[in-house]
Amino acid sequence: MTQSAPRIERLAEIDSTNEEAKRRLGAGAETPFWISATAQTAGRGRRGRPWQSSGGNLFLSGAYRFSSDPGELAQLSFVTALAAYDAFAAHVLPGAVSLKWPNDLLLDGAKAGGILLESGTDAVGRWLVVGIGLNIADAPDNTPYPALALADRLAPGLNRPHPDDVARDLAAAFESWLGVWRREGFTAIRKAWLSRASGLGEPIVVKGGAEDLYGVFEDLDAGGALCLRQPDGALMRVAAGDVFFPGRK
Known part of the structure; x- marks a missing residue:
């Protein structure tokens, strides 16, 4: 599933790509746009948890505007998860990548990435920021669950991808799955997500x-x-x- 994606601007260092996306939305930036960073100084995950931002990993945020209500926009967490799955699955053995509810990417059962969606309204309308952090070069220590990086499970003969390449693949996959959501609704997204889910029936x-x-x-x-x-x-x-x-x- 491939589709052209909006341009991704890469920054050397930022507090948080989500925060930068929200600042640009507040300044009237046209959407969609994507931002990635080599390093974050104040990255965070769900519920305000700090997100360790090691060099060589991916920190990426996309900004969009929608007319949908907040309940519908929450479904885009699953759209994002499918895009992250596609971006990782191309580099590992079949079956190594799975999804954990509500918004984690797993690699051989260990956490390899997370998603943070934030939404709000301004004078223009409703906006959504899609934040993704993926472990490409290494995984954080001292987590409450096992964690792995893409580099730990590369398929034979493949080299570790650059974060920029993973970002482009992910943004393009997001656009494709977003198109599915717009055409077919959450039913199609739900079916695709469940087929990749970890722990279903367990x-x-x-x-x-x-x-x-x-x-x-x-x-x-x-x-x-x-x-x-x-x-x-x-x-x-x-x-x-x-x-x-x-x-x-």
Whole structure:
């Protein structure tokens, strides 16, 4: 799946590509546009968590404007995940890449990237910033889960790609999957995401709420919430949280 992508401006160092994208939106920049950085000094992930920004990795943000409501825009987290999957899958053995709800990229079951979407409104209308961080050269230490980099799992005969090349592939894939979303809606995106999902049909733990939730990852609902089959047989829909796989090392 290939498609031309908007130009990507590469910066040497920035506090956060998401923050820079929002500043440019506030200054009236035309969309879409993409920004990448060699280094970030204040990168962050979901829930304000710091994102370690090692050299040789990818820090990328795209800015778009939509007329969709915020609930619909949240579906673009899955669009972004599919694009990140495509960008990594070209460099590793088949089956090595998978997706973890709600917005993580896995490499042989270990985290290799994350996604942060931010949206808002201004005088022009509703905007969305799509932020992606991918481990290409190395993975962070001291994480609550295993982490790997693309360099750790390259397919035989392939060299580690430059972040610029991965950025171009990812932005082009995002445009293609965005087109699918616009033409066919979330149903097609949901189906594609589930076919790449890690842990589907397995016992999981969802952390981050008032208490841990246990059950089997059964499905995604029509809005992207995780459908968790609980031990008592009840089906719970989970809108946010961090998924862990208790049966895996």
